[in-house]
Amino acid sequence: MERTEEMQVGKVSHYFSKIGVAVVEVTGGSLKAGDEVHIKGHTTDFVQKVASIQVEHENIEVAEPGQSVGIKVEEPVRANDLVYKSV
Secondary structure (H helix, E strand, O other): OOOOOEEEEEEEEEEEOOOOEEEEEEOOOOEEOOOEEEEEOOOOEEEEEOOOEEEOOEEEOEEOOOOEEEEEOOOOOOOOOEEEEEO
16 A cells, blocks of 8 residues: 655644643644644654644634644644644
């Protein structure tokens, strides 16, 4: 099976375990609702679709480099986990 190519779009800076939300610093490319992301780190490795993206509790369509955004995650993540998007 051929792996799709991935591009790093950001990294996790914080994780709110009670609500299952990761704060992601977007560092490259853009991230939008509906994108499939691969979150990978020391103990983390899973793929999920981004259901919604929030900045200061407001939904936004697209996150650009330089923004810190909240995304709901299906599994626990850790600070410094890397976020990739299929290209």
